[in-house]
Amino acid sequence: MPSCSRSGLVSVKVGDNAAAAPLVLSLLGKDTVILSMQNGVDTAAQLSELTGCEVLPSALYIAVDRVEPGHVVHRGGHHIMLGSGKGSRLAAAALNRAAPLKAEISQDIPSVLWEKLTVNCVYNALSAITLMPYAAFGETDGAGAVIQMVLEECRVVAQACGVTLPADMTQRLHQIIQHMPTQKSSAAQDVMKGRATEIEFINGYIVRKAGEYGIAVPVNFTLLVIIRMIEKRLAQEKLV
Numbered sequence: 001m002p003s004c005s006r007s008g009l010v011s012v013k014v015g016d017n018a019a020a021a022p023l024v025l026s027l028l029g030k031d032t033v034i035l036s037m038q039n040g041v042d043t044a045a046q047l048s049e050l051t052g053c054e055v056l057p058s059a060l061y062i063a064v065d066r067v068e069p070g071h072v073v074h075r076g077g078h079h080i081m082l083g084s085g086k087g088s089r090l091a092a093a094a095l096n097r098a099a100p101l102k103a104e105i106s107q108d109i110p111s112v113l114w115e116k117l118t119v120n121c122v123y124n125a126l127s128a129i130t131l132m133p134y135a136a137f138g139e140t141d142g143a144g145a146v147i148q149m150v151l152e153e154c155r156v157v158a159q160a161c162g163v164t165l166p167a168d169m170t171q172r173l174h175q176i177i178q179h180m181p182t183q184k185s186s187a188a189q190d191v192m193k194g195r196a197t198e199i200e201f202i203n204g205y206i207v208r209k210a211g212e213y214g215i216a217v218p219v220n221f222t223l224l225v226i227i228r229m230i231e232k233r234l235a236q237e238k239l240v
């Protein structure tokens with residue numbers, strides 16, 4: 001018999017985990033399963049450290065945009081992959097009941113999270129810099145080549161970390177454009193709202209890991225620094 005009866009979904013931006021941790025803890029029941037609905041490879045582990053509780057990681061292929069308070073637009077995708085662990089079956093069942101989603105449990109969540117990280121490395125920064133939806137990347141001369149360069153850097157770093165990205169990753173990236181063409185990345189939404197992005201946990205993660213292994217990742221590094229500059233400008237604009 002499963003021993004967990006409730007699921008708590010954490011979907012604050014990763015940078016807000018520390019601030020949100022006391023609230024998360026105050027809402028926990030004895031059997032609550034915490035599910036991180038956040039991007040990034042190690043963000044569930046970070047939340048687990050902050051709360052002292054087991055946190056299930058997940059990878060979301062669901063494009064949403066909170067266009068105003070209380071108004072969320074779904075722009076495509078309906079797939080969630082959960083890590084396996086205490087309460088994961090109940091959490092997946094609850095998600096499948098609550099919304100027209102396809103929640104599944106993966107026995108190899110590190111690979112799933114690295115694949116999702118690669119999707120985010122490719123699309124989040126490009127969309128945040130250009131403020132364009134994913135369809136634009138399929139239509140812009142040269143964008144495909146940039147996407148491929150980001151992917152190949154991620155592939156080498158993933159391999160150094162012990163994860164082999166799927167051989168058909170280029171096609172998988174293309175499918176993202178097909179499944180959510182009108183979506184602007186969560187990072188683009190942050191920029192449009194004048195907020196800090198999660199870039200340090202996306203391309204920034206690749207750059208840090210690449211540094212540990214002595215791997216050159218110039219394209220990811222360039223995207224990271226451009227977003228840092230945009231964030232700096234947004235922060236300065238808030239001061240005036």
Ligand SMILES: NC(=O)C1=CN([C@@H]2O[C@H](COP(=O)(O)OP(=O)(O)OC[C@H]3O[C@@H](n4cnc5c(N)ncnc54)[C@H](OP(=O)(O)O)[C@@H]3O)[C@@H](O)[C@H]2O)C=CC1
Nearest residue numbers: 011012013014016019020037038039060062063064066186
């Ligand atoms: N948007 C998308 O399509 C996707 C997003 N993700 C991931 O999901 C996560 C959430 O992203 P997204 O939904 O876009 O982010 P949003 O910024 O739209 O939503 C974050 C929410 O967290 C709330 N929040 C912030 N700080 C706290 C706090 N200390 N206590 C309680 N609530 C807090 C915010 O409230 P307030 O508005 O009042 O500040 C806001 O409602 C991210 O990790 C993102 O990478 C993954 C896949 C797709």
Ligand SMILES: CC(C)(CO)C(=O)C(=O)O
Nearest residue numbers: 060061062063183185186
């Ligand atoms: C699924 C996707 C790519 C949707 O835009 C996302 O994870 C994000 O925007 O952060």
